[in-house]
Amino acid sequence: MAVYAKLRGVIFLAITDFILFPDKKDWRSDHRLLDTKTYENDLQDFYFIFLELEKFNKELDQLENLQEKWAYFFKHAHESTLEEMENLIGHDFIIKKLFMLWIKLVGLKKS
Structure with missing residues (x-):
């Protein structure tokens, strides 16, 4: 084989x-x-x-699936607020882990 x-x-x-x-x-x-x-x-x-x-040009409220959430995260994490990222994450455990790592590494705007 x-x-x-x-x-x-x-x-x-x-x-x-x-x-x-x-x-x-x-x-x-x-x-x-x-x-x-x-x-x-x-x-x-x-x-x-x-x-x-x-x-990729969708806004946060236009995302239809997990692929689009990931694309949004990669494109906008550096310019997003904490509230925007929390809305994106929802209950997705993997994106939440990446988000927590992102905060540790580069920080995030509070508002």
């Missing part, structure tokens, strides 16, 4: 504060690997996800 068969999915996540793919409209793009000679997708469990925060 090949070693690859035992490997779980590998996700490469790149979060940019600039436009990486100017011809793509969406702020998130998902990519896969292909063999350049045969165009086979031998590494089917390898994913490359790019979040272009420059293209």
Whole structure:
């Protein structure tokens, strides 16, 4: 049995504060690997996800899902108030942990 068969999915996540793919409209793009000679997708469990925060333009009250919450956090945490971040976090344990780490590392505006 090949070693690859035992490997779980590998996700490469790149979060940019600039436009990486100017011809793509969406702020998130998902990519896969292909063999350049045969165009086979031998590494089917390898994913490359790019979040272009420059293209993400939703406001806090417009967020529809967890992906958008994360994008909002990465784009706006440095300029958000404590109240705004608490509204974003809600009951999400993981975002709350990241938020607490953020406060320790860089601080946050109180109002």
